[in-house]
Amino acid sequence: NHDDPVKDTVPAEARSPVTLTHADRVLDPVSHLTKQGLATYMRAVSARMLPLVAGRLLSLLRCPEGTAQACFFQRHATVGTPVQWRRKLVKEKDGRAINYVYLTDVDGLVAAAQIGVLELHLWGSQARKLESPDRLVFDLDPDPDLPFSEVKAAAVAVRDVLAALDLASFPLLTGGKGVHVVAPLGPGAGGGRRQWPVVSAFAKAVAEQLVEARPDAYVATMSKARRQGRIFIDHFRNARGASAVAPYSPRAKPARAGGGTPIACPVTWEELAAAERADIYTTADAPALMRRPDPWARYFEMRQDLGAGACRVLGVK
Ligand code: ATP
Ligand code: MN
Numbered sequence: 001n002h003d004d005p006v007k008d009t010v011p012a013e014a015r016s017p018v019t020l021t022h023a024d025r026v027l028d029p030v031s032h033l034t035k036q037g038l039a040t041y042m043r044a045v046s047a048r049m050l051p052l053v054a055g056r057l058l059s060l061l062r063c064p065e066g067t068a069q070a071c072f073f074q075r076h077a078t079v080g081t082p083v084q085w086r087r088k089l090v091k092e093k094d095g096r097a098i099n100y101v102y103l104t105d106v107d108g109l110v111a112a113a114q115i116g117v118l119e120l121h122l123w124g125s126q127a128r129k130l131e132s133p134d135r136l137v138f139d140l141d142p143d144p145d146l147p148f149s150e151v152k153a154a155a156v157a158v159r160d161v162l163a164a165l166d167l168a169s170f171p172l173l174t175g176g177k178g179v180h181v182v183a184p185l186g187p188g189a190g191g192g193r194r195q196w197p198v199v200s201a202f203a204k205a206v207a208e209q210l211v212e213a214r215p216d217a218y219v220a221t222m223s224k225a226r227r228q229g230r231i232f233i234d235h236f237r238n239a240r241g242a243s244a245v246a247p248y249s250p251r252a253k254p255a256r257a258g259g260g261t262p263i264a265c266p267v268t269w270e271e272l273a274a275a276e277r278a279d280i281y282t283t284a285d286a287p288a289l290m291r292r293p294d295p296w297a298r299y300f301e302m303r304q305d306l307g308a309g310a311c312r313v314l315g316v317k
């Protein structure tokens with residue numbers, strides 16, 4: 001299928017294994033995670049991570065000299081882009097076409113480690129169907145003074161609103177301060193509504209419904225002033241070109257002494273209820289996480305969409 005760049009023939013150079021240089025370089029001075037350690041982590045989680053990451057345009061946080069030095073975001077292909085990655089020309093708002101990157105396999109993940117990528121962030125659609133988002137994400141950003149229990153309650157509230165609209169959702173501990181609630185969309189019928197403007201409007205309407213019910217607890221606007229004592233339900237992740245952290249991505253966030261580097265970690269709703277923080281899992285937990293059942297096992301079984309009824313309820317056209 002020549003429409004599908006993820007499955008098409010891999011060029012010979014892309015099959016070359018990644019050579020790790022400066023493997024002992026420390027990327028995270030608190031956890032002592034090295035480039036070798038990051039590559040080992042990527043391999044360990046690849047079976048769970050790749051189905052959620054492969055074929056999606058990336059936004060990358062690179063820390064080539066470790067988090068003690070400068071880190072920078074990279075969205076576009078450059079001279080140093082690994083041969084194990086693919087490129088896709090994407091039209092920007094201003095009409096220019098720019099090369100974005102995506103990966104397709106475990107070598108792509110290891111190549112990310114090789115160039116000092118600490119965080120992988122994803123578009124809400126796949127490179128081969130760029131204009132058709134296939135997930136909703138609600139990024140819950142609490143006022144730093146709020147206890148984590150409030151964040152968990154907000155996640156459940158989002159889940160319940162989505163469930164009432166016939167959408168199942170899955171929680172992600174971000175490895176930072178908050179939780180993302182993710183609802184897969186498609187494949188199958190309903191694709192006509194699965195376009196950026198509709199999906200963005202749908203997510204905004206869900207957030208606004210929650211704010212209307214609990215204006216004391218939630219805000220749906222970027223304004224920092226309004227956020228005091230509340231949780232920002234960041235629905236702006238559902239726009240074309242916006243990103244959200246990849247499941248299983250490490251985080252360039254302060255690690256706690258004695259553990260690994262924090263990761264963004266999929267959990268079950270039961271596990272979320274028991275979690276005491278958003279950064280309880282780290283790179284050191286990879287073997288244990290891979291031994292337990294996949295908390296998002298049902299993610300790929302969902303055949304759900306923005307239904308006509310749900311759109312009517314929310315006033316989304
Ligand atoms: P936390 O739980 O601590 O909020 P987070 O990953 O949700 O962690 P946010 O600051 O809420 O962090 O950002 C949400 C998402 O928006 C990120 O995961 C990232 O994909 C995207 N994002 C935020 N800031 C930037 C940035 N400067 N450049 C590119 N993408 C960004
Ligand atoms: Mn957030």
Ligand code: MN
Pocket residue numbers: 139141234
């Ligand atoms: Mn946010």
